[in-house]
Structure formats: C-alpha cells, structure tokens
Amino acid sequence: MGAVAEAIRREVLGWPGVTAAPHRFGGVEFRFRGRELGHLHGDGLADLPFPVRIREALVAAGRAAPHHVLPDSGWVSCWLRGAEDVANAVSLFRMQYDRLAAPES
Numbered sequence: 001m002g003a004v005a006e007a008i009r010r011e012v013l014g015w016p017g018v019t020a021a022p023h024r025f026g027g028v029e030f031r032f033r034g035r036e037l038g039h040l041h042g043d044g045l046a047d048l049p050f051p052v053r054i055r056e057a058l059v060a061a062g063r064a065a066p067h068h069v070l071p072d073s074g075w076v077s078c079w080l081r082g083a084e085d086v087a088n089a090v091s092l093f094r095m096q097y098d099r100l101a102a103p104e105s
Contacts, residue, residue, distance in 0.1 A: 002043035007086045012037070012093050017101075030093065037096045046078040046089045048096050063088060 005028070012018055012030050018037065023029035029039040038048030047067060050058065052074045058064040064076035078089050 004043040004080050004083060004086055005040045007083070008040060008046065008080075008089050008093070011090050012097075015094075015097055018097070032097055032100050035100055037093055037100065044080050046080060046092065048076055048078070048092050050074045050076060050096065050099075054095075058092070064092060 009020065009028060009030075013020055015032075017032050019031050020028050021031065023039040023041075025039075025041075027039050027041040030037040036049060038046055040046050045068070048064075055064070055066070055074045055076050058076055059066055064078045066077070067073055067075035068077045076092070078085070078092055080086075080089060
C-alpha cells in the first residue's frame with residue numbers, strides 16, 4: 001500500500017466501528033455496521049456507494065466522477081493523483097460513514 005492509500009486507511013480506520021478487509025476486486029474495503037463504506041484500489045482510486053441523488057451532486061461539484069465501471073449507478077470514483085487528493089477522498093468516506101451512522105440508516 002502506497003502513501004496515499006495508507007493515509008486514507010489510517011484516517012478511516014480511526015473512526016469507531018470501521019473495519020478493513022481485502023476487496024473482492026482487489027484493494028482494501030472499509031465496512032461499518034456490515035455495510036461497505038467504499039474501497040481503495042491502491043494509491044490511484046477510491047470507489048464509494050451513494051444514493052444516485054448524492055452521486056449527482058458530488059459529480060456536479062467536481063468532487064467525484066461517475067463510477068468507472070457502473071456510471072449509471074450511485075457509485076462514484078474518486079481518482080487519487082497524489083497526496084493533494086487525500087482530504088477529498090477522506091471527506092467522501094466520512095460522508096458515507098455519517099450517512100450509515102445516522103439513526104435511520
């Protein structure tokens with residue numbers, strides 16, 4: 001795991017209840033309460049599942065791109081070009097964590 005992925009992993013695993021395991025398509029997957037927060041493919045890509053309405057807002061704001069394989073789903077892809085992209089990726093994982101931690105989730 002490279003420096004970018006390690007920085008994201010360290011931050012996300014610091015949140016209560018978050019676990020990590022190998023992802024079925026490679027990389028590392030983060031889970032909370034039995035649900036996937038998202039996953040990293042090395043130092044180059046983070047994929048996260050959101051409802052379509054949130055995905056549309058994230059893409060419109062330039063914070064993420066439609067998923068690289070499933071562009072019509074709620075999934076987003078966050079390309080990691082370097083350390084400058086860590087904060088945005090962490091904030092996307094935090095958005096997903098907060099959604100899943102909410103009482104109605």
